[in-house]
Amino acid sequence: MQTSFFIAAAALYAICAFLPSRQHLAISIGTALGWTLHGLALWGDVVAPDSLRLGFAVMLSAALWISVGFYWLDNRNRALDSLRVLVLPVAACAVLLPIAFPGSAITLEGKTVLFPWHVAVAMLAYSTLTIAAFHAVLMALQESHLHALRGMINERKGGWFSIAIARLPALLTMEKILFRMIGLGFTLLTLTVVSGLVFSEQLFGKALTWDHKTIFTLLSWLLFGVLLAGRHWRGWRGKTALTFTLTGFVTLLLAYVGSRFVLEVVLHRGLA
Template sequence: MTHPVLNFLAIAAYAAVGLLLAARLGRGEAAAGAARTSVLAGVLAAVAFHGWILYTDLQLGPTLNLSLTSAFSLVAWVVACLYLLASLYRPIDNLGVVIMPLAALTVLVEWAWPSELPIPMASRSQAIHIVVSFLAYALLCLAAVQSLMLLAQESRLRRKQAGGFVRALPPMQTMEDVMFEMLALGFVLLSLTLVSGVFFSEHLFGKPLPLTHHVVLSALAWVVYGVLLLGRWQLGWRGRQAVRWTLGGFALLVLAYFGTKFVLEVILAR
């Protein structure tokens, strides 16, 4: 089902917030006071329009539409929602420079290339498994974006260029602490996703989780994040080393879900 007006409003709201944040970041100004309130209000409007679109597009009678474009859009919406909530408690406003345009892109892609892949909802446990998995992906996506901001900040400081957008960023220690908070919570949710996936598969298909590309890559991502968190706890990993492991784990997750879905739905047309 297409929603031209809602799609346009969601894309416009995401784009407006992204442009506002980019302009302030370029001037080295952190959003505060009325400016910050307007940013949060814009994000709230965007996720509301986006959520309305998803509410109707994801439902296919008794099944759930989790095609490539729909799942892509759903993950972006969850990321935007978590970004909005986390912005109330943590200094992550600047992540919107990346998150908002990507969310707008997912709405546009789903609007331009709608597709359907009905997934039967066998039980409440299956629904919980799906919710937890999307929350895990969303949190680890936020951590990946935070790591990119941290990398840019460190690169500028290494070259003794503390002006520009660096002035709008929190101290590096704060940036790292927030990133590892996201990683730790995302790792817990990813662990629950893998464990619940085993039980769900055995309940639905009568056998443990099969060793598909999706499962293997997700397990590898779990190992990468586990090693990173252990390295942080035991060896004090930080800076570029932490960024590399964060981005490596997220790349595996992207390949695990969207990579396999792209191959199956687009290349193999299944």
């Protein structure tokens, strides 16, 4: 059942990505339906009796599920239709990843009721900051496009991607959206870090270990914290904000998704 839902969601995302913008109602309904099927498939794939199934593919798929939901709502409020044609094709690919890489099950036996909540908040943190990183890349491309005189004069010759970039909102608007995402992601990541540090014994059944996952997560948390502090006290923006955002995201990616990819795909091992 989950496989059928994943495939159906991918098909709807792909169709809605390339429908003409005048088909706004069809796009809105199709995207909402695809997002619903995607969420149901993820729930059925991750949640099992007395266990959770996790892995790098599920994390990336969940991140794009959050992304689609965010941009669907944002598109309704701000008419950011150009973001649709950029986000949905990526989501159409990411939604299929759990089929190829199902991950491994984590038993809930012996775990406290805090454990599923810790996992849920962590996934939301990773997903929100993934959106922020994707948004930062769009801003970098947009800024590059603004400096390309040929693209500014005759954007229609650059293909659909160039047209979508050219039609993005003003950089200041994009920047405000970016920092809202980072603020929410940092709050969720703080809850993840605090719960992991304080309740390690109850959550994982063992004392805190300073492995690569813990170190990279704390380093990412520090980078995003410095960025928000610099934004508040020094007015950081532009390339500085983009550099901190992408560096923090890559660090967070290495903390979980990268290590899971190596274990599951390269070394063919289950979750630790």
